[in-house]
Amino acid sequence: MEWTVLESDVTAQDPSGVEGFIIRLDEELRRDTSSPIEGFRFLKSGEEMLRITREIENESLSANTSSTLYVGFQRGEKLSKELNRYSKLQAAGVRVVGFGHGGQTQALADTTEQWVDLDLDVKAFENQWYLVTLSPTPILFIGWETSPPDMFGKGGISADGKEFQGFVSTDGRVVDAAIALLERVRRRHGPTPDMSMDQLAKELKFPIRRMMMVTDDGKQPELGIMRRDIAEFASKKCASILLYDLSAASYLVSPYPSEVHEKEMKRALTTKELTRFGRRYLAEQLDALKDLGKESGGILPTGHGFGHLAEWAERENIDLIVIPDSLVKPGLIDRIKGYTMKVLQEHTDLPVLIYGKSGLAHLSP
Numbered sequence: 001m002e003w004t005v006l007e008s009d010v011t012a013q014d015p016s017g018v019e020g021f022i023i024r025l026d027e028e029l030r031r032d033t034s035s036p037i038e039g040f041r042f043l044k045s046g047e048e049m050l051r052i053t054r055e056i057e058n059e060s061l062s063a064n065t066s067s068t069l070y071v072g073f074q075r076g077e078k079l080s081k082e083l084n085r086y087s088k089l090q091a092a093g094v095r096v097v098g099f100g101h102g103g104q105t106q107a108l109a110d111t112t113e114q115w116v117d118l119d120l121d122v123k124a125f126e127n128q129w130y131l132v133t134l135s136p137t138p139i140l141f142i143g144w145e146t147s148p149p150d151m152f153g154k155g156g157i158s159a160d161g162k163e164f165q166g167f168v169s170t171d172g173r174v175v176d177a178a179i180a181l182l183e184r185v186r187r188r189h190g191p192t193p194d195m196s197m198d199q200l201a202k203e204l205k206f207p208i209r210r211m212m213m214v215t216d217d218g219k220q221p222e223l224g225i226m227r228r229d230i231a232e233f234a235s236k237k238c239a240s241i242l243l244y245d246l247s248a249a250s251y252l253v254s255p256y257p258s259e260v261h262e263k264e265m266k267r268a269l270t271t272k273e274l275t276r277f278g279r280r281y282l283a284e285q286l287d288a289l290k291d292l293g294k295e296s297g298g299i300l301p302t303g304h305g306f307g308h309l310a311e312w313a314e315r316e317n318i319d320l321i322v323i324p325d326s327l328v329k330p331g332l333i334d335r336i337k338g339y340t341m342k343v344l345q346e347h348t349d350l351p352v353l354i355y356g357k358s359g360l361a362h363l364s365p
Helices: 018-033 046-062 076-080 081-089 106-111 172-186 195-202 221-237 272-275 279-289 306-315 332-337 342-347
Strands: 040-043 068-077 095-102 114-117 127-131 139-145 165-169 211-217 240-245 296-299 319-323 352-355 361-363
Touching: 018 306, 040 046, 040 296, 046 068, 046 081, 046 127, 046 139, 046 165, 068 076, 068 172, 068 195, 076 081, 076 095, 076 114, 081 095, 081 106, 081 127, 095 106, 095 172, 095 195, 114 172, 127 165, 127 172, 165 211, 195 221, 211 221, 221 240, 221 279, 221 352, 240 279, 272 279, 272 296, 272 306, 306 342, 342 352
Parallel strands: 068 095, 095 114, 211 240, 211 319, 240 296, 319 352
Antiparallel strands: 040 165, 068 127, 127 139, 139 165, 352 361
């Protein structure tokens, strides 16, 4: 599902393309359950949209439960005009993740768990006016601005020429899908300058529960240093680590014993299993992580390249991929094998942390 208004969504009856987007969303959801979108209401009035947003905010404020509220402001200055309201939400324990075009300011940082600075895009879902939350009531409101592009995110909803189209839905499938999209967007928009691991642990605001880090059979000492530093970082984020063994990959030989079916091994392995499979070095690396208090597991890939790694990361619900900077500009053989950032970015939009020999690291832009 592409969460943006496409050219194919535009019709003579609806030149905005919003109705076409909704039709695509409905078709996507029906593939799994054959049920249409439930708890759905189409909206065109900016005033009614504002009333709905206030209802959602007020319910979050009065719920007395910890929740996350994903809010699209279109532009950063829109949130700047709502600081009082969102300061109260934050004080009530609501974690606000804000999205919009415009750089981070102290005011935005003080009222949000994370401010996601987006490139300007008048068609993409994440750039629109919306509120999405799972608690206390699962709900999604989205208002696409269909005004002329030069008016996007500027002025009040009653300004001359302002037009919106959107919908509100309490269908859990819609809410879950939107949150999954917004979580991926927020992960991609972290700090990109080199930082120490301590700094990064403070600066990366999105949840990191499971990490995947590349490793080898011990022939590259710098990977051992990386494992130690990343383990300390994972401890600060309360995250588990999966080690992806690059040295196990082969075009000709399976990393698993002949009596083991590869189809049964589409999961991370324990130290006991790795030892049985002749990968004692990987079991020892996992033991070292466990000594630091980190839950861990090992992956024996059956093929080369970052496309294969991306498949594993998606299957294992990874939040952050960690690679050394030597794989950002790899040599000829590694490029032929598919270990390039271009290949990785073509196969996944998960965030990638690049670790340098200096001990500094950054997110891939």
